[in-house]
Amino acid sequence: MTWTEFNYLAPPAVGLWWLSAAAVMRGRRRLAEAALLAGLAVFTVFVAAFWRDLGRPPMRTMGETRLWYSLFLSGAGYLAYRRWPYPWLLAFSALLASVFAIINLLKPEIHSQALMPALQSVYFIPHVTVYMLAYALLGVAAMAGLVQLRRLKRGQADPELYAFLDNVVYVGFGFLMLGLLSGAAWAKEAWGHYWSWDPKETWALVTASAYLLYIHMRLKDIRPRLTLGLLSLALLLLMITWLGVSYLPSAQGSVHVYS
Amino acid sequence: MESYPEKMWRFPCSYRENLLIVAALMLGGLAAQLVIGPFDYFFLHYPVNVVLGALILLLALLGRPFSRAPLFRWLGSVPWAVSLILGLMVLSLIMGLTPRLLHLPPEPDFFLRLGLAQMTSCWPFVLIYLLILLSLALVTVRRLRFKRGGLLFFLNHGGLWLLMAAAGLGAADLRRHVMYVNEGQVEWRVYGENKEVLELPLAIRLDDFDLDFYSPKLALVDRHSGRPQPEGRPDWHQIDPGRVDGRLGQWEIRVLEYIHQAVPGEGGGYREIPMPASTPAAHVLARNLASGEIRQGWVLSGNRYVPLSLLALDDNLVVAMTQPEPRRFSSKIKVYTREGQEREAALEVNHPLKIGPWMIYQYGYDQASGRLSPYSSFELVYDPWLLPVQAGLILLAAGALGLIWQGRRRRAAV
Numbered sequence: 001m002t003w004t005e006f007n008y009l010a011p012p013a014v015g016l017w018w019l020s021a022a023a024v025m026r027g028r029r030r031l032a033e034a035a036l037l038a039g040l041a042v043f044t045v046f047v048a049a050f051w052r053d054l055g056r057p058p059m060r061t062m063g064e065t066r067l068w069y070s071l072f073l074s075g076a077g078y079l080a081y082r083r084w085p086y087p088w089l090l091a092f093s094a095l096l097a098s099v100f101a102i103i104n105l106l107k108p109e110i111h112s113q114a115l116m117p118a119l120q121s122v123y124f125i126p127h128v129t130v131y132m133l134a135y136a137l138l139g140v141a142a143m144a145g146l147v148q149l150r151r152l153k154r155g156q157a158d159p160e161l162y163a164f165l166d167n168v169v170y171v172g173f174g175f176l177m178l179g180l181l182s183g184a185a186w187a188k189e190a191w192g193h194y195w196s197w198d199p200k201e202t203w204a205l206v207t208a209s210a211y212l213l214y215i216h217m218r219l220k221d222i223r224p225r226l227t228l229g230l231l232s233l234a235l236l237l238l239m240i241t242w243l244g245v246s247y248l249p250s251a252q253g254s255v256h257v258y259s
Numbered sequence: 260m261e262s263y264p265e266k267m268w269r270f271p272c273s274y275r276e277n278l279l280i281v282a283a284l285m286l287g288g289l290a291a292q293l294v295i296g297p298f299d300y301f302f303l304h305y306p307v308n309v310v311l312g313a314l315i316l317l318l319a320l321l322g323r324p325f326s327r328a329p330l331f332r333w334l335g336s337v338p339w340a341v342s343l344i345l346g347l348m349v350l351s352l353i354m355g356l357t358p359r360l361l362h363l364p365p366e367p368d369f370f371l372r373l374g375l376a377q378m379t380s381c382w383p384f385v386l387i388y389l390l391i392l393l394s395l396a397l398v399t400v401r402r403l404r405f406k407r408g409g410l411l412f413f414l415n416h417g418g419l420w421l422l423m424a425a426a427g428l429g430a431a432d433l434r435r436h437v438m439y440v441n442e443g444q445v446e447w448r449v450y451g452e453n454k455e456v457l458e459l460p461l462a463i464r465l466d467d468f469d470l471d472f473y474s475p476k477l478a479l480v481d482r483h484s485g486r487p488q489p490e491g492r493p494d495w496h497q498i499d500p501g502r503v504d505g506r507l508g509q510w511e512i513r514v515l516e517y518i519h520q521a522v523p524g525e526g527g528g529y530r531e532i533p534m535p536a537s538t539p540a541a542h543v544l545a546r547n548l549a550s551g552e553i554r555q556g557w558v559l560s561g562n563r564y565v566p567l568s569l570l571a572l573d574d575n576l577v578v579a580m581t582q583p584e585p586r587r588f589s590s591k592i593k594v595y596t597r598e599g600q601e602r603e604a605a606l607e608v609n610h611p612l613k614i615g616p617w618m619i620y621q622y623g624y625d626q627a628s629g630r631l632s633p634y635s636s637f638e639l640v641y642d643p644w645l646l647p648v649q650a651g652l653i654l655l656a657a658g659a660l661g662l663i664w665q666g667r668r669r670r671a672a673v
Contacts, residue, residue: 117587117608167666174662181656190609192435192620192638194648195426197379202355209348216341218667222274250358 001049003063010105013042014098017074021091029085033078036094040074043101047071059128060119063107065242066100068132073097076136080168086161092143093136123186131179135242137172138211138235141165145231152225166218169231173211180204199251203241210234270333277342281387285346288383289373297380303431305643312424315389319396326401335397343394346387354378379430388427395420411661418654421647429644437622439636440465440592449639459639460597461617467591468624468635472583474498474519475539475560479507480569480579488576495581498541509548510572515555516542523565529557535630536564539583543570563631583629590621590635606637617641 001009016039024032047067050058058064077093144165151158183204184194195201211234217227245251271277303311322331333339353375360376374381399417402409436449440463447462477496479488487493489508496505496512503514521540524530529540538561545554554572560580561567570578589607594600594614604612606621613619618640624632642648 117585120587121609163667170662170665170667174659177659177662178656181652181659184652188645189611190620192611192618192640193433193642194652197354197359199355202351205351206348206355209344209351212344213341213348216337216344219337222338245355248356250354250356 001046001053006046006050007105009042009046010101013039013046013070014101015039016042017094017098017101021094024087024090024094027087029087032087032090033081036074036078036090039094039097040071040078043067043071043074057125057128059124063104065128065132066104068128069135070097070100070104072129072132073100073136073139076133077140080137080140086144086164088147089140089144093140096139118190121186121190123182123189127179127182127186130175130182131242134172134175134179135238137168137175138231138238141168141172142231142235144168145228149225149228152228157224165231169211169214173208173215176208176211180208199248199254200241200245202250203237203245207234207237207241210237270329270336272333272336272338274338274341277336277338278345281342281346284386284390285350285383288381288386291382292374293372297374297377298382298385300380300431303428305432308428308431312428315393315396315424316400318393319400322397323400323403331397331401334394335401340394340398343387343391346383347391350378350381350384350387388423392420392424392427395423411658411665414654414658414661418651418658420651422651422655425644425647425651429642429648432641432643434639434641436639437636438463438639439634441634442466442468445595461614461639462595463619463637464593464595465590465635466593468588468632469590470588470624470630470632471586472539472629473586474517475583476581477505477507477512477514477541477543477558478579478581479510479572480577481575482569482571482577483575498539506548507545507578508576510545510576510578511548512546512578513544514541515544521559521565527557529559536562538562538565539580540568541580543578545570545572545578547572562629585629588621588624588635590637592619592637594619616643 016035020032020035020039023029023035047058050067058067073093074097077090077097081090081093144161148157148161148165151161183201187196188194210230214227214230214234217223217230245254271280322328322335325331326335357376359378360371363371363377378384395416399413399420402412402416436451436457436459438446438449438459440446442465445462445464447459448456449459451457475498477498479494480486481488481490487495494507496507496514498514498517500517505512505514518529518531518540520531520533520537521529522532522534522537531537538559540557540559543556543558546552554570556570557568558570558578558580559565559568560582572578587607589605591605592603592612594602594604594612596615598615600614602612602614604619606612606619608621611618611620620638620640622636622638624635626632
């Protein structure tokens, strides 16, 4: 399968995800779950066949990493929803997953068969996969943080939601760290040093620090609004690390700029 | 929780106080930077770094019996940790937003003298880094106990301490050099920072350099501007034996024959000969979708020995081949150490060679010459602190898995 077939397989997946979001907000939980999983299945089939025909994991270009974001966002959203049945959680995951599929439909980037030598490594797949999982979970955390912030402003924080939030952040941060550490191990193999203060690395540190701030500030219940707001800021930093670094003046000569 | 007598046990306990202290430290660091210049890592060379690391650990050990002492309570407190993390975040944010300078100009202005463009040797950064090390050591030792929750805390904090201590304090002992070796020759010299010649305790003989490349792409190019067409959103056709038909703008194309390693043959054609001077060649048939006109010919990106070849479609457009991208490049080398050790290896990107405390990496080649590169370059890295760094990485990875596995343990009182 190629990007041409994506034009036929992505719209049904997006439609199913929208159906899922609409259904769960109207209380039709079974339908919502079924639709989400059906969308996920369609998308998974595309990614698997695309991978096979590409002859390499589709994780190199921006468009390809967005595929995984959609995939894991819907998957992680489903699992999180099963664990913590908040309707908005499923709706948010489904809508965000569709957003990335739509971006790929509207702006398919030039995709090349070639994988430069530095990317040919056993670390490649685990490195990108854990990051995509982390992005998905931390995206959910930012959303849940905003919901909690609204509750807090109305006077009452939800302790259940706090427990959920902290869990999602801990798990997401765990994946973020695995991504960072596998990246360091890989860099040692490919570029001679595990940390070179490349802009992408520096931004990864900024992002990790932001989540560390949240985790440590939650240990004491001082300034709860600031703490919750941090989750949105941290997600913004995460997005800059992932998508924005290439456009920064500091990124001239970065080894991480996607082709 | 903090129900100790106010006057006796006073230490900065609010965020505000702690942040002020961190801010003051950073400003003090900047002042130090202006007066004495950037932090010189030369100072940290072995054994100074070991002594410093041991001192930090000693302080942390002292923190265990004296854990009620205000100084230790403060250095191991949450607000202090939060303030330090914020300090590190602000400094790395500056680093992430501004381009890094490798060398200061001879007469730097005030802003450059602050050293923020060379953050890792800037005093505020060094101070925050050392304080984080101290804090991490303190809480790691204080919480050291053989229980499950204690284990995860140890993995995350102790692992980070080991990683940061070995990487940061060990940075002074790190040596990295790039060595250029011509094919068939032995080299043991590299250039230092000031272009002086350094002799290394190991020598490399380059026996063979080889490069394999991906099959290239075809593109429609405007022969006057040289730009790929359609303008702004160019079409590419990836040469692929499984997909011979494609479309470039208003032209339907078919790759009749593709030769990965071609040299000119008889009668204007090409034939496959695997040799360094060969170049990819495609025999292309193009048909105009509107007029049905047909063009046919060989398309090559060419190299020093085989000339470029384009397929002209009309007065403006030609079909051209992109420069092939490297799939892998490798060097067959033999390494000699001063101690008389000899090792043969085939180096590739992502497949370095470890010999004693040195790691040797495939670094580069003459990109203009591609496969015909007369030399291959290697990066030689000497890092005596790699082992503790790797141990720290492993501890932290285990800690990350622990976080994923158990999330945040809910405690009775939050």
